[in-house]
Amino acid sequence: MxxxxxxxxxxxxxxxxxxxxxxxxxxxxxxxxxxxxxxxxxxxxxxxxxxxxxxxxxxxxxxxxxxxxxxxxxxxxxxxxxxxxxxxxxxxxxxxxxxxxxxxxxxxxxxxxxxxxxxxxxxxxxxxxxxxxxxxxxxxxxxxxxxxxxxxxxxxxxxxxxxxxxxxxxxxxxxVDGVYTTDPRIASKARKLERIAFEEMLELASLGAKVLQTRSVELAMRYKVRLRVLSSFEDTDETSGTLICDEDEIMESKVVSGVASSREEAKITLVTVEDKPGISAAIFAPLAELGVNVDMIVQNISEKDYEDHPGAVTDMTFSCPVNQVARARKAMEDAKAAGHIAYDDLVVDTEVAKVSVVGIGMRSHAGVAARMFKALADENINIKVISTSEIKISVLIDRKYMELAVQALHDAFELEQA
Amino acid sequence: MxxxxxxxxxxxxxxxxxxxxxxxxxxxxxxxxxxxxxxxxxxxxxxxxxxxxxxxxxxxxxxxxxxxxxxxxxxxxxxxxxxxxxxxxxxxxxxxxxxxxxxxxxxxxxxxxxxxxxxxxxxxxxxxxxxxxxxxxxxxxxxxxxxxxxxxxxxxxxxxxxxxxxxxxxxxxxxVDGVYTTDPRIASKARKLERIAFEEMLELASLGAKVLQTRSVELAMRYKVRLRVLSSFEDTDETSGTLICDEDEIMESKVVSGVASSREEAKITLVTVEDKPGISAAIFAPLAELGVNVDMIVQNISEKDYEDHPGAVTDMTFSCPVNQVARARKAMEDAKAAGHIAYDDLVVDTEVAKVSVVGIGMRSHAGVAARMFKALADENINIKVISTSEIKISVLIDRKYMELAVQALHDAFELEQA
Known part of the structure; x- marks a missing residue:
């Protein structure tokens, strides 16, 4: 049976x-x-x-x-x-x-x-x-x-x-009646997806699309369980909702399947960090110990005058949820007081949001990042931090532009069209 | 420990x-x-x-x-x-x-x-x-x-x-803070008992004192578990409440320990029943099958003229909870229709109550019934049915006299005195 x-x-x-x-x-x-x-x-x-x-x-x-x-x-x-x-x-x-x-x-x-x-x-x-x-x-x-x-x-x-x-x-x-190309409350052109690959759903789930728990998608991917998300409150049949499945079951993927956004982000920069082997571990170990979920990490060459700092120095930037900023600050200040790390200043920006484009088609298509950055530039949205994975590009931007960025990216990748 | x-x-x-x-x-x-x-x-x-x-x-x-x-x-x-x-x-x-x-x-x-x-x-x-x-x-x-x-x-x-x-x-x-000689809402002179024997509590519980479930008292009696009933809402110590225990632990029992009452009773009489061996079984088996909890049973010589009924005849009276009267009536009418029993009339009195006196001292003291009946007679309360056990005498009376009867019996057996 x-x-x-x-x-x-x-x-x-x-x-x-x-x-x-x-x-x-x-x-x-x-x-x-x-x-x-x-x-x-x-x-x-x-x-x-x-x-x-x-x-x-x-x-x-x-x-x-x-x-x-x-x-x-x-x-x-x-x-x-x-x-x-x-x-x-x-x-x-x-x-x-x-x-x-x-x-x-x-x-x-x-x-x-x-x-x-x-x-x-x-x-x-x-x-x-x-x-x-x-x-x-x-x-x-x-x-x-x-x-x-x-x-x-x-x-x-x-x-x-x-x-x-x-x-x-x-x-x-x-x-909800399925998984959408983006949050319909943000972009009215959002379109319900008929199918989406496990990997894409996993990125969307962890990036703030609240339809499914990340852990359930991971488990489904590992055991190749075909998952369908559909509405309790509508008449449904075998074609309703969105099927989350192996990418083999998806005939032709678009390069980008969806745009995700996450509002409650914060950006923390350690200014003029001594740049030496082991410094990253010295910074991120105490953050992990205090339970700070560090997401994006960027290390820049410091613009400070080298003469003030005889050793090589750098700036270290990372993002975490806004409600973990106090814990992150305590972790850094304690590590500094204990002599494990040295920095001149700790700068916090709690007014940022994360916007991401996701799609398994990116693996075989170049130019996605360029198209994304151009769409944001056309709206005069400044990018503060970038991070990428095989099937995802995320950027931190000023929070007030989040909805605008989502709409611009949804248009740029023509997601309203099936 | x-x-x-x-x-x-x-x-x-x-x-x-x-x-x-x-x-x-x-x-x-x-x-x-x-x-x-x-x-x-x-x-x-x-x-x-x-x-x-x-x-x-x-x-x-x-x-x-x-x-x-x-x-x-x-x-x-x-x-x-x-x-x-x-x-x-x-x-x-x-x-x-x-x-x-x-x-x-x-x-x-x-x-x-x-x-x-x-x-x-x-x-x-x-x-x-x-x-x-x-x-x-x-x-x-x-x-x-x-x-x-x-x-x-x-x-x-x-x-x-x-x-x-x-x-x-x-x-x-x-x-509640213990077991009383009777319901304090009915008799203001009700006194809390320090100790009461299992058998007495069992009679009181099944007679309508709602302090403890009958089944729990039965189990306590069988395994000699000393039970104490006491209040959650008062400061209590080791002497609070009422101890329900083996009668060996009770130094000197009064003849009567308590008066119980039960309001929602009904009396059903089958008039002119053919009196022959097996007739009781023929009446009470169908009642049991329909789940009627028959309590008291009395069989009287019928006052009907024997000439109308060539065989010996009798009246059969029993009591049950008021809300089971419809079921009892159906059981009797079905049994009559099926030819299992014969009777002239079925008379229901739904305006009765049961009042009982309980005490292990009755076993060794005569005259308890006489004292009870006299107390009721002094108040002009008519007794409709009587039933007795080793440590209990119960009577059915008109419901409107229930409180009066309880008070009169509480006085007659001097229960306000320890």
Whole structure:
């Protein structure tokens, strides 16, 4: 029997009516001949309520108890979804993490999958169950305690089940109807993509497109799980939404598939750093220790007069999320005070944004960077930092130009055309 | 290490402040040198919310899914209580039913305990845990699914743990401060009892005193678990509340310990029933099949003229809860239509109440019935049905006299005096 994984997020199961609506989508797939594994999130708002109670009880909470409390939201939805399907004459039952069992590591609140044995669920499919409704976001540790995967972990649960059970596809039902060439709230010409390659989706997800968790896309890419993102709130069929798949399944890629943007960025420059072997490690090790997520890094030749500094000197610039600036500054000042690094000044610019173009076609096409920089120059947008990967070019610019830059790049690469 | 079981009901853990208040009571017992097993209910209102969702989803719900959904309320409280204790520097951890495991039968929503292995919890006590916070009301079936014990099952969970772990005592914290000689809302002279025997409590519980679940008292009596009922909302010490214990622990019992009353009773009389062997079975089997809880049964010689009925005839009267009258009537009419029983008329009186006096002292004292009937006669209260057990006398009377009867009996047996 072919098998499908269907995942419904919190807004898609927010109340009994929405659960019923989701169940109708599941029933339709059963009628088409699929066995289905449904992954559910907690009803929207419920996880926040539970997290609020835990945090109010104990500011430095025991993550094991946090997980035990918070995972209960998904258990409720799983039971209700199973009941709703039974009411529609679809043989269903609910599965909590420990019942499958979903074996994870012991890192509470950020556990990783170890394995998902098929035996228990397969036995029930063989006995006539058509739908296994699995509580997302949770698992069980080797010590027999409840773990969670971190917020948004239900997407990852869905992909992990699709991989473990060899599903034909993993459909992620959410509150948007697919993946767009860029954020439609920024560029009205944004176009929904029919297909996008794993690598592109991964860059878009990590660059700020909030449709899917980065981790779930990574897992899908590793196990070649065909992922589809589509809307819970619309009538959908087999061609709805966006398919995220291996690039082999995409006939002809455009050079650039999408434009991503990220608003809350900051740029930090260490001025007149002594330039000697090991200096980069001396700078970035303390940042990592304090949990600063350094993104782009650029090292420039310093413009300072060499006479003031007998050794060779440089400027070092990096970017990080705005809310980590205080931590980054502390890491640098402590390292300077300890004598591990030396610099004249630390300059922070919290008014920047990151804009990126992404596309697997870049691998075989030259001139993408030139076209990008020209489009920005035509709008008089100054580029502060550049970084590139095989399928992506990112720039830091003044935040006030972010929307303008996205629109200009969307036009320059003709993304409104399929 | 001596061990104590402490149980907190829904109103005692209704919000984070009350959970904290309960945790302080637990901490105090730990400081006195006890290892503690805490049994918690769901925060009040939560179980009703979950039950409401299940019933709205599926009127004839799958009890296995009902249990999976509804048991999640206790899991939340267990985690929050454990966190609260940790915050007070008391080493605690939460236990869900399947983690202990609490092995039960497969009768979902009304499961019964099979066994509670001590190994997992004892191992953690040996490692330094001082408090095991256990989610009440739930267990796990031989098939590995979540079961519940039925509403109020947390009391029973507490007693079962006290029996399994050889606890010195099982303290039931609730919203009243003990067991009274009668309902204080009915008789202002009601007095809190310091001690009461299991058998007496069992009669009081099943007669309508809502302090404890009948089943938990039965279990306590069978395993000689000393039960204490006391208030969550007052400062309490080792002499607070009411101790429910073996009668050997009660120095000198009064003849009557308490007066119980039950308002929602109905009296049903089958008039002119053919009186022959097997007729009682023919009447009460169909009632049991339809789930009618028959309480008192009286068989009278019929006053009908024997000439109209050549065989011997009788009247048969029984009582049941008011809300089961329709079912009882259907059972009788179906049995009559099927030719299994014959009667001239079925007379229902839905305006009756039951009043009972209870006391183990009755076993060795004559004259209790006479004293009871005289007290009622002095108030011109007519007795409609009488039934007796070794330690209890119950009467059905007109409902409008119920409060008067309770007060008169409380006075007649001088229950306001210790």
């Amino acid at each position: 072919p098998l499908l994984v269907m995942k419904f997020g919190g807004t898609s199961v927010a109340d009994l009516n929405r659960i019923k609506n989701a169940a109708m989508k599941v029933k339709r797939e059963v009628e088409r001949g699929y066995d289905v594994i449904v992954i559910v999130s907690a009803m929207s708002g419920k996880t926040n309520e539970l997290v609020g109670w835990v945090e109010a009880t104990s500011p430095l909470f025991d993550a094991r108890e946090y997980d035990a409390v918070v995972a209960s939201g998904e258990n409720v939805t799983a039971g209700l979804m199973s009941l709703t399907l039974q009411e529609m004459d679809v043989p269903a039952r609910s599965w909590q993490g420990w019942q499958v069992p979903i074996n994870t590591t012991s890192q509470h609140s950020s556990a990783r999958f170890v394995d998902i044995p098929r035996k228990n669920i397969d036995t029930k499919f063989a006995e006539g169950m058509k739908v296994a409704v699995v509580a997302g976001f949770q698992g069980i540790s080797p010590e027999g305690r409840i773990t969670t995967l971190g917020r948004g972990g239900s997407d990852t649960t869905a992909v992990a089940f699709a991989a473990a059970f060899g599903a034909e596809r993993c459909d992620i039902y959410t509150d | 001596p061990l104590l079981v402490m149980k907190f009901g829904g109103t005692s853990v209704a919000d984070l402040n009350r959970i904290k208040n309960a945790a302080m009571k637990v901490k105090r017992e730990v400081e006195r040198g006890y290892d503690v097993i805490v049994i918690v209910s769901a925060m009040s209102g939560k179980t009703n919310e979950l039950v409401g969702w299940v019933e709205a989803t599926s009127p004839l719900f799958d009890a296995r899914e009902y249990d999976a959904v509804v048991a999640s309320g206790e899991n939340v409280t267990a985690g929050l209580m454990s966190l609260t204790l940790q915050e007070m520097d008391v080493p605690a951890r939460s236990w869900q039913g399947w983690q202990v495991p609490i092995n039960t039968t497969s009768q979902h929503s009304s499961a019964r305990f099979v066994d509670i292995p001590r190994k997992n919890i004892d191992t953690k006590f040996a490692e330094g845990m001082k408090v095991a916070v256990v989610a009440g009301f739930q267990g796990i079936s031989p098939e590995g699914r979540i079961t519940t014990l039925g509403r109020g099952g947390s009391d029973t969970t507490a007693v079962a743990f006290a029996a399994a772990f050889g606890a010195e005592r099982c303290d039931i914290y609730t919203d």
